[in-house]
Amino acid sequence: MTLTKASIIEEIQNQLRFSKKETTELVETLLEIMKRTLADGEDLLISGFGKFCVKEKKQRRGRNPATGDDMLLSPRQVVTFKCSGKLREKINNGT
Incomplete structure (x- = not known):
């Protein structure tokens, strides 16, 4: 099940x-x-x-998956996430 903004609001409301x-x-x-x-x-x-980080992606060559045509992908910014050791441990050990 996906955690939604509505369910986060409901959980905070119930706890606090x-x-x-x-x-x-x-x-x-x-x-x-x-x-x-x-x-x-x-x-x-x-x-x-x-930690959420903004990374720069350079212009690069790509392929349109629908047509197979080559195309040029424009430079852009993307957000990456790296979980903390505590979160990783909780996910893997379930504690």
Whole structure:
């Protein structure tokens, strides 16, 4: 099952006893801060969870999978994620 923004809001609301409106504003504000940080090209480090980094991709040759035609892929930025050791351990050991 996929964890959605709605289920995150519901979980926070249940655990912290905030109103749904307060919880929604809290989550939306957090996500906006994260998006703005990454859009500015800065890394985002959440201790115990992982690190989001913005990487530059150079222009490169590619292939259209539908037609098989060669094409030139434009330079772009991508977000990468590297999980922390604690998260990796929790995923692998289930503790």
